[in-house]
Amino acid sequence: xxxxxxxxxxxxxxxxxxxxxxxxxxxxxxxxxxxxxxxxxxxxxxxxxxxxxxxxxxxxxxxxxxxxxxxxxxxxxxxxxxxxxxxxxxxxxxxxxxxxxxxxxxxxxxxxxxxxxxxxxxxxxxxxxxxxxxxxxxxxxxxxxxxxxxxxxxxxxxxxxxxxxxxxxxxxxxxxxxxxxxxxxxxxxxxxxxxxxxxxxxxxxxxxxxxxxxxxxxxxxxxxxxxxxxxxxxxxxxxxxxxxxxxxxxxxxxxxxxxxxxxxxxxxxxxxxxxxxxxxxxxxxxxxxxxxxxxxxxxxxxxxxxxxxxxxxxxxxxxxxxxxxxxxxxxxxxxxxxxxxxxxxxxxxxxxxxxxxxx
Amino acid sequence: xxxxxxxxxxxxxxxxxxxxxxxxxxxxxxxxxxxxxxxxxxxxxxxxxxxxxxxxxxxxxxxxxxxxxxxxxxxxxxxxxxxxxxxxxxxxxxxxxxxxxxxxxxxxxxxxxxxxxxxxxxxxxxxxxxxxxxxxxxxxxxxxxxxxxxxxxxxxxxxxxxxxxxxxxxxxxxxxxxxxxxxxxxxxxxxxxxxxxxxxxxxxxxxxxxxxxxxxxxxxxxxxx
Numbered sequence: 072x073x074x075x076x077x078x079x080x081x082x083x084x085x086x087x088x089x090x091x092x093x094x095x096x097x098x099x100x101x102x103x104x105x106x107x108x109x110x111x112x113x114x115x116x117x118x119x120x121x122x123x124x125x126x127x128x129x130x131x132x133x134x135x136x137x138x139x140x141x142x143x144x145x146x147x148x149x150x151x152x153x154x155x156x157x158x159x160x161x162x163x164x165x166x167x168x169x170x171x172x173x174x175x176x177x178x179x180x181x182x183x184x185x186x187x188x189x190x191x192x193x194x195x196x197x198x199x200x201x202x203x204x205x206x207x208x209x210x211x212x213x214x215x216x217x218x219x220x221x222x223x224x225x226x227x228x229x230x231x232x233x234x235x236x237x238x239x240x241x242x243x244x245x246x247x248x249x250x251x252x253x254x255x256x257x258x259x260x261x262x263x264x265x266x267x268x269x270x271x272x273x274x275x276x277x278x279x280x281x282x283x284x285x286x287x288x289x290x291x292x293x294x295x296x297x298x299x300x301x302x303x304x305x306x307x308x309x310x311x312x313x314x315x316x317x318x319x320x321x322x323x324x325x326x327x328x329x330x331x332x333x334x335x336x337x338x339x340x341x342x343x344x345x346x347x348x349x350x351x352x353x354x355x356x357x358x359x360x361x362x363x364x365x366x367x368x369x370x371x372x373x374x375x376x377x378x379x380x381x382x383x384x385x386x387x388x389x390x391x392x393x394x395x396x397x398x399x400x401x402x403x404x405x406x407x408x409x410x411x412x413x414x415x416x417x418x419x420x421x422x423x424x425x426x427x428x429x430x
Numbered sequence: 431x432x433x434x435x436x437x438x439x440x441x442x443x444x445x446x447x448x449x450x451x452x453x454x455x456x457x458x459x460x461x462x463x464x465x466x467x468x469x470x471x472x473x474x475x476x477x478x479x480x481x482x483x484x485x486x487x488x489x490x491x492x493x494x495x496x497x498x499x500x501x502x503x504x505x506x507x508x509x510x511x512x513x514x515x516x517x518x519x520x521x522x523x524x525x526x527x528x529x530x531x532x533x534x535x536x537x538x539x540x541x542x543x544x545x546x547x548x549x550x551x552x553x554x555x556x557x558x559x560x561x562x563x564x565x566x567x568x569x570x571x572x573x574x575x576x577x578x579x580x581x582x583x584x585x586x587x588x589x590x591x592x593x594x595x596x597x598x599x600x601x602x603x604x605x606x607x608x609x610x611x612x613x614x615x616x617x618x619x620x621x622x623x624x625x626x627x628x629x630x631x632x633x634x635x636x637x638x639x640x641x642x643x644x645x646x647x648x649x650x651x652x653x654x655x
Contacts, residue, residue: 200631200632340624340628341624363629365632374625374628374629374632376625387513388516389516389517390517391622393622398625398626401516411625411626411629
């Protein structure tokens, strides 16, 4: 963590705590850190062109390698894990994800088609996720947007989940995004571990393989078979309809530096809770359509949801935090605006404030 | 909220007796609630409460003497300012021990600076969702300073009940007490989940997307019922 923290941040951190213990500790630690260059090596800056190569490698490994492993996502108070298998055969990608906690369910993906299946409830959700492949275009543009907003450094290699990994740090150049540490497997580039850190260097969320085997035999049938067996299931297919902010009567006066609009869709919001009769919450609510606009800076992304204001469901402006994901909700005239993203609250606020009603 | 007429002397007397019991930490839970409701609705109760507090304050130090209007104005302004603020729900950081106990171990471990190591251990939550708690809406909006003076009353009187934060329409302001705590009073707000799900569907739009974002999406997926 220290690699991320300039001395003044450390100082303010300790003084904020107001504890003399803390100050002494940080002081001692700073001295130690200065004397141990191996521990506090600042890392080597990576050229923009190299950054693109790194990220392409990471992206390609995730799509074009065959691997199986256990993936764990943790943030303070929350730990969840899933078993994942990913295969690449010809031009096709297959993926099967089985969360290991909670209700039994499977996520099955064949290219852009994603089935989420709850065998116990006999419910299947079928979605089209074409956006999944849109990311490389952000990298291939040739501009250096990512290095404009993140300072990328290569760190000393480490071992993760039984594999040697290269370590990259992405430090934001402004206040509008979080810092990241990425561990990419040395041979394939597969992302083994990701940490999201705030400005104080505190880890907000860790996603990591606890074990993974890279280069397994492709078994597309373990994905395709359950995708075909949907007899007896209640199948939900939420319809996403392409639209545009201005067509919906909205305008974003300016976007946050580094963020670019990727897509804009009109979608139902209630899809998941429609069958929920226990709480009665869904029964009372009509199917609500929202306009979702997605912005990305290449590393993280932000969604803006706009829906008609409803006094029953919407009340005060709220900010919530789940791991690294923050949500800001507020009223804008006759509408309710929800901005979601793995970004600091200031970014959500900037997006919210930049939104204007045009008609 | 009970709205008994102020003219009822008996009620007012009973109230003052309750108040006295509260200050002594001897009032039962329902008594505290009744009293708080009265405090909210009746100016005379507030005055009486202020007088009692004032007596106590002045006995401790004459500098603490102030007119009731002073407190009321402060509270009113405070509420106004609070209601203009968005409610922030964030994990409550674990307090001091992190610094005092074995910092070196924390620093060297892979997870570098967990804010709440204890919370991690205690809260092996199965589902990722918004963890939201607030306290019961009809809980006293009494200034917490005076309530703090009656620990016994507080302990028995304030039973936090899970509520959807910020979703409870309420005339009086309680957001001051709205906070996220991992103490078993944790609930998920399904209304937030749908946004998170819709958002994570586009996880492919980031570099961390295809591998971890998509996985995270699956991990965080919320059951269809």
